[in-house]
Amino acid sequence: MLAALATARAREGLGISSFARISLAAAGLLLLVLVYLTVNAQETQTSYELNQLRQENAQLQAEQDQLRYQRARLETPALVDQAAAARGMTQADPSTYVEARPVQVDLSAPIGPPPPSDEPRWQRVLDLLLGGTGNARGG
Numbered sequence: 571m572l573a574a575l576a577t578a579r580a581r582e583g584l585g586i587s588s589f590a591r592i593s594l595a596a597a598g599l600l601l602l603v604l605v606y607l608t609v610n611a612q613e614t615q616t617s618y619e620l621n622q623l624r625q626e627n628a629q630l631q632a633e634q635d636q637l638r639y640q641r642a643r644l645e646t647p648a649l650v651d652q653a654a655a656a657r658g659m660t661q662a663d664p665s666t667y668v669e670a671r672p673v674q675v676d677l678s679a680p681i682g683p684p685p686p687s688d689e690p691r692w693q694r695v696l697d698l699l700l701g702g703t704g705n706a707r708g709g
Contacts, residue, residue: 687694
């Protein structure tokens with residue numbers, strides 16, 4: 571009974587008739603339906619776009635696999651040999667070896683150019699002019 575009295579006083583205080591309350595409830599319900607339909611439409615559109623992207627991804631994966639197959643086919647040894655032969659290249663005889671010759675190296679020899687001569691320059695020039703060996707070391 572207290573609740574009924576509080577409800578009656580609230581109705582009197584707000585001054586809202588029962589028709590207005592029903593109209594507000596209907597408007598609220600309509601708003602909820604519109605929100606639901608909008609969200610549902612967006613979900614459907616997103617789902618459609620997602621399916622399109624998945625199909626495009628599958629198509630690109632198939633194309634990539636096809637390109638990998640073509641690359642592997644073009645890099646086979648037989649095809650490389652054929653392409654080289656078409657360009658005039660020949661394969662060297664695998665049994666051809668270069669013979670190694672022994673090399674004698676004097677490990678005690680000094681490294682670098684010989685040291686300059688102690689002989690005066692005029693004497694070296696004179697030796698060269700008078701038929702000397704031209705060796706700056708007293709030759």
